Every structure is written in structure tokens, then in C-alpha cells.
Amino acid sequence: MADGGSLTRNAAGIDTALGILKQRFGEQCQTGEAMREQHGHTTTWIENQMPDAVIFARSTQEVSEIVKVCAAHKVPIIAYGTGTSLEGHVNAPAGGICVDLMQMDKVLEVNAGDLDCRVQPGVTREALNTHLRDQGLFFPIDPGANASLGGMTATRASGTNAVRYGTMKDNVLSLEVVMADGKVIRTAQRARKTSAGYDLTRLMVGSEGTLGLITEITLRLQGIPEAISAARCSFPSVEAAAKTVMAVIQYGLPVARIELLDKWLVKALNSYSGLEMPEEPMLLLEFHGSDASVKEQAETFGMLAEEEGGSGYIATATLEERTKLWKARHDAYWAMLALRPGCGAVATDVCVPISRFAEAVAASEAKAAEMDLFAPVVGHAGDGNFHASLLVDMEDADEVARAKDFVSWLNDMAIGMDGTCTGEHGIGQGKRPYLVRELGAETIAVMGAIKRALDPDNIMNPGKILPS
Structure with a gap:
């Protein structure tokens, strides 16, 4: 598997920058081994590569100060949220400074009439939805883990609701970003659409901290549906379940979630979550809409599933049962x-x-x-x-x-x-x-040109995305 690439550690620059940052940030700057190892955390087989220090930022201004010091001494900067990423995103292959953004955790503004909100990057998706619940609103992107919204934006996260509500790229309206020189930019206004210049919002969504550090996010919201129903259905094979999914999408059925589990996953969830589901390949679904439309969706799905040998189809609108089912799905790992x-x-x-x-x-x-x-x-x-x-x-x-x-x-x-x-x-x-194989050398060259233009010293999360 890939490591961080052939990166050279700037030991002198790191020592100088760290001395300045320790003096400026005091207890917010931590250099203990356990703390550094935690912030090099990765839930894959890639080797843990620790930063030299972790700074707990509390504001955009502090992030800007950190970046300016690091830029002056050509020191790598790695952003950190909840640490739930899976491909070594937060490793520090050339050392440097990890900027922990989890103390920037305020919901700054909710515009209920416009169905949008503005948050700091340390707000988690669960915390945001708890904040929004009394206003009849919710944020639909649900990757399973209670990830930070900054991390979800930086990795272009998706999840169980993407089939109906899209991914992060479809739900971010604007960003505030600290660039590689420490300057702060805002990528767009709150309008639902714009033709004003390059789409810097989409450029930053999915950039994995390699172009800048996200310090504010303006998000689209949704109204909580009038009716929600969850369902499960077993199948004789994973292929039969997958064919049913294809039929559902091609039919145009507006399901909110449709999750595939093989028999081993079902067995694991039964044991871990105390469920009693048939231990066969299964689809878990959720339907959103009015009472009538949810009923119609459920009936149509039942018809499509039957054609592929689906059995044991059970639908429920009970909040307790829905919560139990999706909690089990989120505990799959x-x-x-x-x-x-x-x-x-x-x-x-x-x-x-x-x-x-x-x-x-x-x-x-x-x-x-x-x-x-x-x-x-x-x-x-x-x-x-x-x-x-x-x-x-x-x-x-x-x-x-x-x-x-x-x-x-x-x-x-x-x-x-x-x-x-x-x-x-x-x-x-x-x-x-695999990125070159997927997109081709010419496309990667364009990405490299953007990276060099915005981060000429390669200090923003180096060793990620682009080949060496």
C-alpha cells in the first residue's frame, strides 16, 4: 500500500516554527507522544505517522496565525477532526503541525426560511441535527460515524442518505478557508446557485486539506419529512439483492436510503445488536415523504423485491424500531x-x-x-x-x-x-x-498545477491524493 511518498522532513524549520507556536499557544500546543500518536491515527493498515505537535485551534484567526508561522518556515500542516477517515488522511509523513479543529464547534447561524446554516468545522453531524430538531429541519448526509462536518466536507463524504439527498458536494453552499499563506477567503455567498467565477467551493470540497483549512461551512438543510418508514427484506443471494437495487433506481422510486448487507453482516448485527433478522443477504431501506407517498413507495418496493426472490419483507414507521435498525447498521464496523x-x-x-x-x-x-x-x-x-x-x-x-x-x-x-x-x-x-489509473496522467497534471499554484511549498497535508 502507499505511504506518504518521498517527502523530506524539514527538521530545522519544524523546530523553529514549533518554538514560536509553543510560545504563542501555550497549553493549546501539545507535544506528548500519546497525543501525537492519536492524531496520526488511521483505521487502516497504513503505518501511523505522527505529527511533531498538535495545536487545538479555537478560531479562524488562530488557524490563520498557525498557518502563517508554518508557511514562513515551510512546515507541513495537517487538519484533524474526529479521526474517522479511513485512508491515512491525517498521517504526517514528513512531520509537522496537526491543527485539531474540534474546539471550533459552534453552530453560528441557522436560516430556517432559506433552509441553510453556517457552522464551524468541529460541529459533528449528530450535534447539528440535535440543534436543528426543534426547528423541523435536519442535515441529511450520514456517513455512519459521527464525523465532524469539516472532515466530511474535506473528504467529500457520502453515506446512507446519498441516494436521495446527494453527497457533501451537493449540500455545501459556501466555505471559509485559510489558504496556504494564512490568508482567509470565502468561496461564495448563501445563494442557492451562482455563475460568479470559478467554483472554488466545489474545488475545496474533497480536497482533503491539501489546498487549505476549512474554518466555516454553509450547508443546505432539509425539512424533516411528514412521514418516515423503514423496511428490511431478505434475498437468496447478494446478486439478487443488488439486482433489486438496480430495479429500484431504474424505476425511479425515490427511496431515501437503500443499504445492502451480505449474510455475514446480518449475522454480525444480530449478535452485536441483539436482533433476530434472517441470516441471509438483506436490503435495509427508508422511505421519506407524505403518509400516502411513503405507503406507495413501500408497496412498490415490495413488488420489485418479489421479482428477485425477496422474502420476509417488513416495513415499520415506528420511531423506536427505525432507530434500532439504523443504529445496528451504523455499528456494522x-x-x-x-x-x-x-x-x-x-x-x-x-x-x-x-x-x-x-x-x-x-x-x-x-x-x-x-x-x-x-x-x-x-x-x-x-x-x-x-x-x-x-x-x-x-x-x-x-x-x-x-x-x-x-x-x-x-x-x-x-x-x-x-x-x-x-x-x-x-x-x-x-x-x-489508483488515481492515475482512473483519471489519466493529463488530468492528474492539471490537479498538480492547481496544487502548486495554491500551495507552492507543499505544506498543506503533503503526501496525500497526488502521486509523488
Whole structure:
């Protein structure tokens, strides 16, 4: 797997900058090994690469000050939110300063009439929705983990509601960003659409901290639906479930969520969450709308599922049952670990056109079996995105090598289907080798030109996204 690339550590610059920053920020600047190791945290097999210090920023002005000091001495800067990213995004391969943004956690403004809000990057999606609930509003992007909205923006996050509400790129109206020289820019106004100049908002969404540090986000909101119904349905095979997903999307059924779980995931959720679902491949769904439209959606789905052998179809509008079902789905990562105690879980994702979804999932299952690997599948199936979560004995060198080969094969398969090596995890360090294969050298050269123009000294999260 990829590391941070051939980056040179600027030891003298780091020492000088750290001395200045310690004096300026006092206890906000931490250099203890445990703190630094936590902020180099990565939930994959990429080696933990610690920063030299962690600074807990409290305002845009403080972030700007930190960046200006680092820019003056050519010191790497890595932004940190909740640490839930999966591809080594927060590692510091050349050392440097980690800027922890979690104390910037205020909801600054809610414009209920315009269905938008302005937040600091440390606000988590759950905290925002708790804040909005009394106003009949919610923010729909739900990647599962209670991630920070700054991190979700930086990685162009997606999740269970993306099939209806889109991803972060569709729900960010404007950003405040501290650039590589410490200057602060705002990328747009609050208007729902604009033709004013380059779309810097979209450029920054998904840039993974390589172009600037996001310090404010203006987000689209949604009204809480009049009616919500959750459902589950079992299938004889993962391929049958995937074909049903294709039928649902091609039929134009406006489902809010449609999640695919293979039989191993269902078994894990039953054990971990105390459920009693049939241990067969399953689709979990949620319908939003009026009472009449939700009922119609549920009935139409039942018809489509029956054509692919769906059985045990159960729908519920009860809040308690819905909450229990989706809580179990969000706990899938921890539930999977219990299927093979003592092993690590490596969650990798790809995304393919919906017409190739069933083929891709079936091929993934077959390849894992061929390579003697245990790789339960779970997916945000409505947009062709799925995760093969490898449970690997990290002490077994041969198994680790096979797992790496599987990940490489999976990425290549998705790219070969006109898909992508990552639907929502982002590139970070782990997916860097596949970006050129997916987009081509000419496209990567354009990305490199943008990076050099905005960050000529390569201090903003170096070693991520672009090849060395």
C-alpha cells in the first residue's frame, strides 16, 4: 500500500516554527507522544505517522496565525477532526503541525426560511441535527460515524442518505478557508446557485486539506419529512439483492436510503445488536415523504423485491424500531470485528455505475472466496457504492499480502467498469496509486498545477491524493 511518498522532513524549520507556536499557544500546543500518536491515527493498515505537535485551534484567526508561522518556515500542516477517515488522511509523513479543529464547534447561524446554516468545522453531524430538531429541519448526509462536518466536507463524504439527498458536494453552499499563506477567503455567498467565477467551493470540497483549512461551512438543510418508514427484506443471494437495487433506481422510486448487507453482516448485527433478522443477504431501506407517498413507495418496493426472490419483507414507521435498525447498521464496523476476534478490519470502498452494481458485488464475493479471504460486503447500494470489509490477521504476512492484492484488484475492477476507486472514503495515502489509473496522467497534471499554484511549498497535508 502507499505511504506518504518521498517527502523530506524539514527538521530545522519544524523546530523553529514549533518554538514560536509553543510560545504563542501555550497549553493549546501539545507535544506528548500519546497525543501525537492519536492524531496520526488511521483505521487502516497504513503505518501511523505522527505529527511533531498538535495545536487545538479555537478560531479562524488562530488557524490563520498557525498557518502563517508554518508557511514562513515551510512546515507541513495537517487538519484533524474526529479521526474517522479511513485512508491515512491525517498521517504526517514528513512531520509537522496537526491543527485539531474540534474546539471550533459552534453552530453560528441557522436560516430556517432559506433552509441553510453556517457552522464551524468541529460541529459533528449528530450535534447539528440535535440543534436543528426543534426547528423541523435536519442535515441529511450520514456517513455512519459521527464525523465532524469539516472532515466530511474535506473528504467529500457520502453515506446512507446519498441516494436521495446527494453527497457533501451537493449540500455545501459556501466555505471559509485559510489558504496556504494564512490568508482567509470565502468561496461564495448563501445563494442557492451562482455563475460568479470559478467554483472554488466545489474545488475545496474533497480536497482533503491539501489546498487549505476549512474554518466555516454553509450547508443546505432539509425539512424533516411528514412521514418516515423503514423496511428490511431478505434475498437468496447478494446478486439478487443488488439486482433489486438496480430495479429500484431504474424505476425511479425515490427511496431515501437503500443499504445492502451480505449474510455475514446480518449475522454480525444480530449478535452485536441483539436482533433476530434472517441470516441471509438483506436490503435495509427508508422511505421519506407524505403518509400516502411513503405507503406507495413501500408497496412498490415490495413488488420489485418479489421479482428477485425477496422474502420476509417488513416495513415499520415506528420511531423506536427505525432507530434500532439504523443504529445496528451504523455499528456494522464494530459488529464485524466480533466475527473474527483478534483480527483487524480494513474497510475499502469502490463505486460503479448502477447498471454494473450487481456484477461488481458478485465479482467481489467470488474473488474474496478465490483468495481465501473473509470480506463481508456492505454498501450504500442506491448509488452503486459498496464496501468490502476485509477481516485480516495482521500477524499473518501471507494473509496481509493477499488482502492488499484483493484491494488492488477491487479498485482496478471498479475503474474498469467506468467506476471509481473510492465513492466516499477519499484518496488520502491508501488510494493514491489508483488515481492515475482512473483519471489519466493529463488530468492528474492539471490537479498538480492547481496544487502548486495554491500551495507552492507543499505544506498543506503533503503526501496525500497526488502521486509523488
